[in-house]
Amino acid sequence: MAAESSAVPRISEMTLALMEDSGWYRVLGGLGTDSDSAAGHFIFGRGKGCGFLQQSCIIDKQSAFPDTFCTESQGSCVNPNAGTVTCSHDHLSLGACTNCLHQAALPTRYQHFDDPRLGGIAQYIGYCPTVEPFWSSGQPTSCTTGGGVYSAGVSQRFGESHGPASRCVLSTAIVSGYVPPAQPMGTCRDISCLEDGLRIRIGADNFVICGKNEAGVQKHAHGQFE
Numbered sequence: 001m002a003a004e005s006s007a008v009p010r011i012s013e014m015t016l017a018l019m020e021d022s023g024w025y026r027v028l029g030g031l032g033t034d035s036d037s038a039a040g041h042f043i044f045g046r047g048k049g050c051g052f053l054q055q056s057c058i059i060d061k062q063s064a065f066p067d068t069f070c071t072e073s074q075g076s077c078v079n080p081n082a083g084t085v086t087c088s089h090d091h092l093s094l095g096a097c098t099n100c101l102h103q104a105a106l107p108t109r110y111q112h113f114d115d116p117r118l119g120g121i122a123q124y125i126g127y128c129p130t131v132e133p134f135w136s137s138g139q140p141t142s143c144t145t146g147g148g149v150y151s152a153g154v155s156q157r158f159g160e161s162h163g164p165a166s167r168c169v170l171s172t173a174i175v176s177g178y179v180p181p182a183q184p185m186g187t188c189r190d191i192s193c194l195e196d197g198l199r200i201r202i203g204a205d206n207f208v209i210c211g212k213n214e215a216g217v218q219k220h221a222h223g224q225f226e
Contacts, residue, residue, distance in 0.1 A: 012042060043089060043090045044068065044089055044090070045068070048065055048068070051064070052065065052068075056112060057069040057112065057125075057126065057128035057129075058071065058112035058113065058128070058129075061113060061114075067089060068089045068130065069128050069129060069130055070086070070097035070098075070099060070129050070130065070131055071097070071099060071113075071129065072084055072096075072097040072099060073097075073099050073100060073101070073118060074096065074097060074098070074099060074100045075100060075101065076100060076101050077100035077101060077102050077103070077121060078103070080100050082096045082134075083096050083097060084096065084097070084183065084185065085134075085149065085185045085186045086131055086168075086170065086185070086186045087131065087168035087169070087170060087186045088131050088132070088133050088168065089130065089131065091143075091167040091168045091169070092133075092142050092143060092144060092167065092168065093133035093134070093140060093141055093142050093143060093168060094133065094134055094141060094143070094149045094168055094186040094187075094188065095131040095132050095133040095134055095186070096131065096132065096134065097129050097130070097131055098120045098121045098122070098129050098130055098131070098132050099118065099119065099120060099129035100118070100119075100120075100121065100129075101115065101117045101118055102117045102118075102119065103117070104117065105117055106118075106119050106127050109126070110126050110127040112127070112128065112129075134149050136149075143162055143166040143167055143168055143188035143189075144162070144163065144164055144166055145162065146162040149186075155188075156175075157174055157175045157178055158171070158173065158174055158187050159173060159174075159175070159187075159189075159201075159202040159203035159206065159221075159225055160187050160188045160189065161188060161189055161190035161201055162188050163190060165190055165191055165192060166188045166189060166190050166191065167188070167189065167191050168186045168187070168188060168189075169186075169187055169188075169189045169191075169200060170184035170185065170186060170187075171184055171185065171187045171189070171202075172184050172185070173187075173202050173221040173225045173226070174225065174226065175203075175224055175225060175226075176224055176225065176226045180226065189201060189202065194209070196211055196212055197209060197210050197211040197212045197214070198210045198212075202221050202223075202225050203223070203224065203225060205223070206221055206222060206223040206224070206225055208220075208221060
């Protein structure tokens with residue numbers, strides 16, 4: 001259960017347990033079991049510790065949790081500039097940071113930057129700026145289903161893949177001969193799990209292996225990509 005509606009809602013086990021305890025509902029598969037497919041997989045704040053709730057999301061103009069909160073300003077909230085294409089916190093979608101200038105100062109407790117008007121757009125997370133998915137045809141885009149973030153030609157040059165196993169990955173990989181992005185951008189990549197890491201596909205038959213202890217390590221593509 002959340003404080004506001006979402007185009008891609010997730011229902012927690014706590015909410016399902018409350019509904020089942022009311023006597024009016026029964027959870028298919030049973031709560032706390034592997035067969036329970038009704039509960040959504042919650043990633044927001046997962047494993048972040050008590051500091052995720054107790055401290056500010058932005059400290060000294062820097063994100064306290066870079067994989068969840070962002071700082072890039074999109075200008076005015078009324079007419080924002082999309083800015084850098086990056087990844088949503090669950091890596092299911094490409095999106096942009098919601099940090100923008102409101103028309104009036106935010107409540108004092110929610111002022112995370114020097115400019116009291118600067119902050120995210122969601123009141124229920126204290127105006128902490130997050131990456132929100134781009135929308136297309138009235139729906140949020142997703143790497144699992146495809147979407148209109150890049151044109152078909154640009155997507156092909158990046159070697160993107162869309163499908164059930166695709167996730168957003170920050171990358172500068174591009175077909176040789178084209179100028180790579182100045183900084184890593186969100187791209188959709190087919191990902192498969194290995195015993196000790198992940199295999200990320202770039203294009204049709206180029207792969208990059210990332211070990212489970214290599215978080216933040218820059219990897220290089222091969223073949224027709226650079």
